[in-house]
Amino acid sequence: MLLTKAVKKVHDYGVLVMFSHTIFSLSFALISMLLASNGAPSFYKLFWILIAFMGARTGANAINRAIDAExxxxxxxxxxxxxxxxxxxxKEVIVFSILCFLVMLVAAAMLNxxxxxxSPIALFLMIIYSYTKRFTWACHLVLGITSAAAPVGAWIAVTGKISWLPLFMGAANTLWVAGFDIIYGSQDYDFDTANGIHSIPQRFGVKNALRISSLFHFMTIIFLIAVGLLSSELGILYFIGLFIISILFLIEHRMVSPDNLNNVKIASYGVNQIISIAFLIFGVIDALI
Known part of the structure; x- marks a missing residue:
């Protein structure tokens, strides 16, 4: 009986924090880490970077659910x-979030x-994001910037400094996440309008919001090309991956329209999970060989 309850609780928390969506920023973080290390990092660095990443993203998703519960x-x-x-x-979700953030802080202390x-800036972004939909349509960009802490943070964890390459990767991560979050948010246009919730679809209309999403994803590819040109570790495989990702972006945006939002979930999450995996595979292989 106790085991059944424990398994159910773990399952509920896994769904709460959207564990399956970890891949969205993990791919960027891992590739950034490999580029910063000029190959495979030490086990010590890899371990604490992953601990910091999991603590941050799990705590951020949990606190978001607690803040948005009503x-x-x-x-x-x-x-x-x-x-x-x-x-x-x-209350228990808030406590869980605090514990996750403490894990992140410990991991940060073990790095540099x-x-x-x-880390306080990262914590601020992870918490403030959940409130932004209450006062600004730019909430999607705040979510993207929060997600971009993963590749930028991974680079800093390895090198102890910042440079242009992780900033370009962070910009790509920001616009990619913001772009598919706009698509996902389009289905809530009526609810957001009726309840005073701010979003790009609510502010500019679904038609224009989808155009903005397309622009964001086009800019994502531009920033990722810049990453490939700046890095001596990346070559033809990486750019083949970007070509595949570009095709997937086209498919994603063909799946939705102002008059047909039936495929919003597949377009915003399903296709982008494939994009994450493609980026991870081609980026990691090219960075290691």
Whole structure:
């Protein structure tokens, strides 16, 4: 009985923090780490970077669910989530988030002083994002910037300094995440308008929002090309990967339109999971050989 409850609790937390979406920033973080290391990093660096990454993204997703619990309960699409259903308690989710953030801070301390110095900025972004939809349509970009802490942080963890390459990779990560979050948010246009929730679809309309999403993904490819040109570790395999990703972006944006949002979830999450895997495979192989 206790084992069954424990398994159910772990499952609920896994769904709460969207564990399957880890790949969205993990691919950028790992490639950034490999480029910063000029190949494979030490096991010590790899271990603490992964611990910091998992602590940060898990805590960020959990606190987001806790902060948005009331809004999620009003939206028929999100009312089935763990907190609105009462499967998890808001206080315990907050405590869980704090523990995850503490893990991140410990990992940062094990890496280098600059990681510790910059960790409050990362914490601020992870918490403030959940409130941005209450006052600005730029919430998608804040989410993207928060996600970009992964590749930038991985670079700093290895080198102890910042440079243009991780900033370009961070910009690509920002616009990529913001772009598919706009697509996902388009399905909530009516709810957001009725409840005073801010988003790019709500502010500019679904048609223009999808155009902005396309622009963001076009700029993503431009920044990733810049990364490939700046790095001596990347070559033809990486650019083949970018070509495949460009095709996947075209497919993604063909799947949705202002008059047909039935494929929003597949376009925003399903296709981009494939993009993440493609970027990871081609980037990692090219960085290591």
């Amino acid at each position: 809004i999620d309960g009003k939206n028929p699409r999100t009312a089935v989530r763990q907190l609105p259903q009462g499967l998890l308690k808001k 002083p600059l990681c510790v110095l910059l």
